[in-house]
Each structure stands twice: as C-alpha cells, then as structure tokens.
Amino acid sequence: MIELGQHAVTPTGTLAAPPPPTRSTSLRSSAEWCDYFHANSQRLLPIPWEDGVPLTATEREIVAHSMQTFQLGESGEGRHIRRAADRYAARSGDVEYPAALRLFIGEEHRHAALLGRILDGAGIPRIRKQWSDGIFRKLRHQGGLELAICVLLTAELIAKIYYAALRAATRSSVIRRACEQILRDEAMHIQFQSERLALLRRSRRRWRRWTAVTLQRLFFYGTCTVFWMSHRRMLAAGGFPLRRVIRRARLEFRHVITIV
Numbered sequence: 001m002i003e004l005g006q007h008a009v010t011p012t013g014t015l016a017a018p019p020p021p022t023r024s025t026s027l028r029s030s031a032e033w034c035d036y037f038h039a040n041s042q043r044l045l046p047i048p049w050e051d052g053v054p055l056t057a058t059e060r061e062i063v064a065h066s067m068q069t070f071q072l073g074e075s076g077e078g079r080h081i082r083r084a085a086d087r088y089a090a091r092s093g094d095v096e097y098p099a100a101l102r103l104f105i106g107e108e109h110r111h112a113a114l115l116g117r118i119l120d121g122a123g124i125p126r127i128r129k130q131w132s133d134g135i136f137r138k139l140r141h142q143g144g145l146e147l148a149i150c151v152l153l154t155a156e157l158i159a160k161i162y163y164a165a166l167r168a169a170t171r172s173s174v175i176r177r178a179c180e181q182i183l184r185d186e187a188m189h190i191q192f193q194s195e196r197l198a199l200l201r202r203s204r205r206r207w208r209r210w211t212a213v214t215l216q217r218l219f220f221y222g223t224c225t226v227f228w229m230s231h232r233r234m235l236a237a238g239g240f241p242l243r244r245v246i247r248r249a250r251l252e253f254r255h256v257i258t259i260v
C-alpha cells in the first residue's frame, strides 16, 4: 500500500478510505504550510517517462476526454482567489497566507503540466475550454475567499476519487505513478483548504457555521452528480460505479467537516 498523506492507494489501484474522523484541535500556520509546500517539492515521485504512454484503443477512448478536462481544470491561474487572499491577509494580519496559497497554486500547475505531458505523450490534444470548467471558474469569481475555497475544496475532493479511478483504469506506468503523486498532493490540499475554512468560520455563531456547511454539502453532492454523469465510463473502468462514488464522496466530505 502506498501512503498518500493521510490516505493511501492500495496495490490494486483503489483509494483507501480516509482515516476515522477526529476533531482537529491545532491548525497549521501559513508559515508551516509554506514549509510543507517547499519540502513537498523536494520529494516528488520519479515518473518513468522512458516507458512512454502506450494506451490501448479502449483505454484511450475511456480516459481521453476526462484527462483533457482535468488537465484544463488544474491549470487555472487563480487570479481571483489570489486577490481575495491578499485582501484577507491585510485584514487579518496573516501576511504569510498569500505566499502559502501561491505555493498551493504552483502544485496545481505542476499537476496540469504532468497531465499535459501525458496527453502529449499519448497523442491526445489538450483543450482550452470545457463547460464544467467554465462553471467552476465563474462560481469562484462570485464571492470572496470563503466561496472560492469551498469551490476549490469541492474540486479537490472529487479529484481524489477521479485520480484513484484513473490510476486503476489504465496499465500505463506513467499515468499510474502520476496519479499516485497527485493523490498524495491532493490529500494535503484538502487539509490546507479545510484548515483555512475552519479559521474563517471559527468566530461565527453555531447556526451560521451549520448553514455554511449545509450549503457546502449541497454544492458538493450536486457537483458529484455532474462529475459522475460526465465521467461515468472512466469511473466504472477504474472500479468506481455510482454506488462506490457516493460512498467515497460521503466519507471524504465527512472527513472535511470534522475540520471545518
């Protein structure tokens, strides 16, 4: 079993369940997150590029569209959230948060570059526009830092299911190793975003926190439905039929709300 942050990928390519939920008592500071992102960049898994990306016709048909979509999704500039983070830092005095957020965005760009190189190696064209990516970008631009983080967090949780399925859906050593790396990063991205949400909501009354989590939950399950409809062939090929997607989504969300 390969350890991926707090989670794990089994030898059969399935994503192990998150650990039992426990109430988080200590949240990392922005400086600690900067240290984490710097250290993480020094311990990347080697990708066996020398193997190439030889996909069978069936594998290509199953994974091409979803990989194009996720490659685009990982490549966002994050201009809106970076501006929101700058305003939040000035307001709260947490002056290191924008740097931590930029390092996080850098990891997402590393994922986009990884997927882009895989698409190129497999002879699958990259795309520049996709309707669900457009909706996600527009939503992130509708509010402040909290909404932007909620939208991002939803994408991260879905990514954990997606990359576990993608890893199992092909025999390509490059894709499988890339998925392991991305899963490891995403587990910590979820922690990073959840901790910031917890800080943003910490001083609120209980009913306001409950309302925020309920809206977040509705958005998450709505997005999961669209995700399953758009990628169901690849998900099924990777061992994630609808029932398993729902079960895993529920577990992942439950883990997050113990933090926020």
Ligand SMILES: [Fe+2]
Pocket (backbone or CB within 6 Å): 074, 107, 108, 111, 159, 182, 186
């Ligand atoms: Fe990512």
Ligand SMILES: [Fe+2]
Pocket (backbone or CB within 6 Å): 108, 156, 159, 185, 186, 189
């Ligand atoms: Fe991420």
